[in-house]
Amino acid sequence: xxxxxxxxxxxxxxxxxxxxxxxxxxxxxxxxxxxxxxxxxxxxxxxxxxxxxxxxxxxxxxxxxxxxxxxxxxxxxxxxxxxxxxxxxxxxxxxxxxxxxxxxxxxxxxxxxxxxxxxxxxxxxxxxxxxxxxxxxxxxxxxxxxxxxxxxxxxxxxxxxxxxxxxxxxxxxxxxxxxxxxxxxxxxxxxxxxxxxxxxxxxxxxxxxxxxxxxxxxxxxxxxxxxxxxxxxxxxxxxxxxxxxxxxxxxxxxxxxxxxxxxxxxxxxxxxxxxxxxxxxxxxxxxxxxxxxxxxxxxxxxxxxxxxxxxxxxxxxxxxxxxxxxxxxxxxxxxxxxxxxxxxxxxxxxxxxxxxxxxxxxxxxxxxxxxxxxxxxxxxxxxxxxxxxxxxxxxxxxxxxxxxxxxxxxxxxxxxxxxxxxxxxxxxxxxxxxxxxxxxxxxxxxxxxxxxxxxxxxxxxxxxxxxxxxxxxxxxxxxxxxxxxxxxxxxxxxxxxxxxxxxxxxxxxxxxxxxxxxxxxxxxxxxxxxxxxxxxxxxxxxxxxxxxxxxxxxxxxxxxxxxxxxxxx
Amino acid sequence: xxxxxxxxxxxxxxxxxxxxxxxxxxxxxxxxxxxxxxxxxxxxxxxxxxxxxxxxxxxxxxxxxxxxxxxxxxxxxxxxxxxxxxxxxxxxxxxxxxxxxxxxxxxxxxxxxxxxxxxxxxxxxxxxxxxxxxxxxxxxxxxxxxxx
Numbered sequence: 001x002x003x004x005x006x007x008x009x010x011x012x013x014x015x016x017x018x019x020x021x022x023x024x025x026x027x028x029x030x031x032x033x034x035x036x037x038x039x040x041x042x043x044x045x046x047x048x049x050x051x052x053x054x055x056x057x058x059x060x061x062x063x064x065x066x067x068x069x070x071x072x073x074x075x076x077x078x079x080x081x082x083x084x085x086x087x088x089x090x091x092x093x094x095x096x097x098x099x100x101x102x103x104x105x106x107x108x109x110x111x112x113x114x115x116x117x118x119x120x121x122x123x124x125x126x127x128x129x130x131x132x133x134x135x136x137x138x139x140x141x142x143x144x145x146x147x148x149x150x151x152x153x154x155x156x157x158x159x160x161x162x163x164x165x166x167x168x169x170x171x172x173x174x175x176x177x178x179x180x181x182x183x184x185x186x187x188x189x190x191x192x193x194x195x196x197x198x199x200x201x202x203x204x205x206x207x208x209x210x211x212x213x214x215x216x217x218x219x220x221x222x223x224x225x226x227x228x229x230x231x232x233x234x235x236x237x238x239x240x241x242x243x244x245x246x247x248x249x250x251x252x253x254x255x256x257x258x259x260x261x262x263x264x265x266x267x268x269x270x271x272x273x274x275x276x277x278x279x280x281x282x283x284x285x286x287x288x289x290x291x292x293x294x295x296x297x298x299x300x301x302x303x304x305x306x307x308x309x310x311x312x313x314x315x316x317x318x319x320x321x322x323x324x325x326x327x328x329x330x331x332x333x334x335x336x337x338x339x340x341x342x343x344x345x346x347x348x349x350x351x352x353x354x355x356x357x358x359x360x361x362x363x364x365x366x367x368x369x370x371x372x373x374x375x376x377x378x379x380x381x382x383x384x385x386x387x388x389x390x391x392x393x394x395x396x397x398x399x400x401x402x403x404x405x406x407x408x409x410x411x412x413x414x415x416x417x418x419x420x421x422x423x424x425x426x427x428x429x430x431x432x433x434x435x436x437x438x439x440x441x442x443x444x445x446x447x448x449x450x451x452x453x454x455x456x457x458x459x460x461x462x463x464x465x466x467x468x469x470x471x472x473x474x475x476x477x478x479x480x481x482x483x484x485x486x487x488x489x490x491x492x493x494x495x496x497x498x499x500x501x502x503x504x505x506x507x508x509x510x511x512x513x514x515x516x517x518x519x520x521x522x523x524x525x526x527x528x529x530x531x532x533x534x535x536x537x538x539x540x541x542x543x544x545x546x547x548x549x550x551x552x553x554x555x556x557x558x559x560x561x562x563x564x565x566x567x568x569x
Numbered sequence: 570x571x572x573x574x575x576x577x578x579x580x581x582x583x584x585x586x587x588x589x590x591x592x593x594x595x596x597x598x599x600x601x602x603x604x605x606x607x608x609x610x611x612x613x614x615x616x617x618x619x620x621x622x623x624x625x626x627x628x629x630x631x632x633x634x635x636x637x638x639x640x641x642x643x644x645x646x647x648x649x650x651x652x653x654x655x656x657x658x659x660x661x662x663x664x665x666x667x668x669x670x671x672x673x674x675x676x677x678x679x680x681x682x683x684x685x686x687x688x689x690x691x692x693x694x695x696x697x698x699x700x701x702x703x704x705x706x707x708x709x710x711x712x713x714x715x716x717x
Contacts, residue, residue, distance in 0.1 A: 318588045318640060320630050323595065350637075357640040360588075406581045 017046040132167045302338040309335040317356035373462040375402040381467035423468040434465045448488040571653045583644040596627040618709035631655035672710035
């Protein structure tokens with residue numbers, strides 16, 4: 001297919017007259033505003049009136065979509081004069097009609113349409129001097145189109161003039177070579193205009209040139225062809241412009257996302273098969289079924305493997321089985337298939353979740369419970385004053401987390417509050433003595449000279465006596481007390497035992513995984529052997545067939561020839 | 570299916586609620602979705618099937634957590650029943666022999682049927698004809714006999 005480089009665009013807009021500024025309305029329209037006269041208009045001020053109206057006006061609505069695509073109105077371009085005038089006008093002097101793709105179809109510019117639709121604006125983006133034809137330059141636009149421009153004559157052509165063709169071809173080829181050389185960085189801003197060339201390398205361009213030469217006698221410009229990829233690019237560029245997108249149907253056909261490859265379908269089928277589970281085994285390659293007969297993983301191991309799988313995926317033991325199935329995270333794991341039926345899986349899951357919940361329970365019981373009193377006592381220390389009665393205090397701080405905690409009863413809170421307020425009135429020495437008594441009551445394993453002052457044991461923090469003193473007095477006192485204490489007693493051996501148990505579990509798990517790996521390998525081996533056997537059998541069959549065939553070819557001479565033939569070799 | 574009380578109007582849940590909160594929330598969302606699905610294009614008797622099914626699933630979930638796995642405390646279980654997370658009447662039936670898989674209470678209500686019989690979903694599969702595909706009218710159950 002010949003890919004034309006002709007890609008229409010409104011080209012450069014004329015600069016605005018002084019005082020005018022360009023703005024975007026919330027609807028996407030561009031409008032112009034004159035700050036002094038307070039005048040605003042959709043029409044680009046200072047633009048010359050459009051010239052080729054008469055040519056473009058009669059527009060068949062049925063044609064419009066075609067025209068949108070084709071982008072060129074029904075003008076007889078075979079007449080060079082008309083074409084030239086049209087092109088120059090089309091190329092640059094079309095101010096209020098940005099990106100006229102679709103603009104003509106939508107009613108033309110005869111003023112039928114008071115508000116122009118927001119349309120993409122194509123702009124020149126980069127230019128390249130054409131070597132050998134000096135005043136001419138090649139301009140690339142934002143949407144990857146390009147046109148030739150002669151600044152001397154102030155003329156620009158979408159259809160590249162014949163005399164420039166060889167020079168531009170050379171330019172393209174040079175660029176392709178450069179690109180192939182890996183020098184892509186400076187090509188970035190040369191944009192998609194080159195994409196055209198990339199996809200249709202030299203031969204196509206040559207062809208195009210040939211066609212151009214062929215057409216030359218009839219007109220200066222050859223037939224207009226708009227390439228599809230240009231459309232696609234446009235579509236991507238103007239993703240926001242949904243209306244536009246709808247009207248040009250081509251891009252969706254081209255690069256629509258709804259393309260399912262075979263792999264996709266296969267994956268989906270596999271997922272569905274997994275969803276329906278049961279006796280339909282996961283792998284259609286049949287790897288597991290074969291393996292299951294010969295060297296079955298022991299039942300115990302299979303169950304353990306499945307439990308490991310559940311552990312690995314951080315399955316919530318409280319969740320229902322249906323949730324596990326619906327989520328389907330575990331289907332892809334090889335360990336899912338070590339148990340062959342869903343019933344077995346569910347059994348194992350039940351067992352696992354029961355054990356897991358039990359374990360969680362135990363761990364929670366063992367975990368030292370954070371005393372709910374501690375935050376409340378801290379709150380008292382911070383906020384309580386003798387100026388507030390308990391109801392006032394409660395009302396004032398009811399939003400505090402410590403006040404809302406349902407593990408403490410309101411009665412207790414009130415009791416501690418009153419006690420605390422009463423204690424605040426006692427003399428310092430009594431308070432200090434009380435605190436000393438409190439600290440003394442803590443066993444040395446919890447409080448010793450290794451204890452940090454910021455990390456006191458909970459029985460101290462949760463006591464009302466601890467907060468009676470002002471922190472400024474109390475903290476140095478506590479620190480001094482800690483300094484005077486002895487070293488901590490020897491640590492218990494419970495922790496070590498736990499470590500041992502964990503190590504044991506890990507070891508067992510490793511063993512199981514190894515077993516799984518071995519099983520997989522054995523299955524593969526078995527498969528290979530069977531395949532080989534199959535091949536061998538097939539070969540033999542073929543040989544026999546050949547022999548039979550030979551035997552069937554008993555000619556008119558009968559058995560004799562056969563016998564002779566046998567003897568000969 | 571009584572609505573579940575909003576968290577501001579109910580007592581604070583007992584310990585252990587945080588473990589199952591997420592799953593209950595999933596059930597709650599499913600129920601809301603089922604309630605909000607338009608039922609214009611389906612037979613009238615089918616309109617409530619999904620509601621019954623989700624209520625059954627959720628009750629079953631609570632029941633299993635308490636009776637099978639013993640994962641939640643009695644306090645929490647009772648709190649869940651009181652707040653409408655499970656149907657206590659249905660669970661009461663599940664504890665009886667022969668009703669272990671009962672789908673809904675309407676299906677054993679003999680007084681509401683023409684021949685004073687239970688629903689067809691209560692008939693054991695063995696007694697049905699070969700390949701007879703049943704789906705009961707009240708909750709869309711396909712068979713909830715204990716022997717199935």
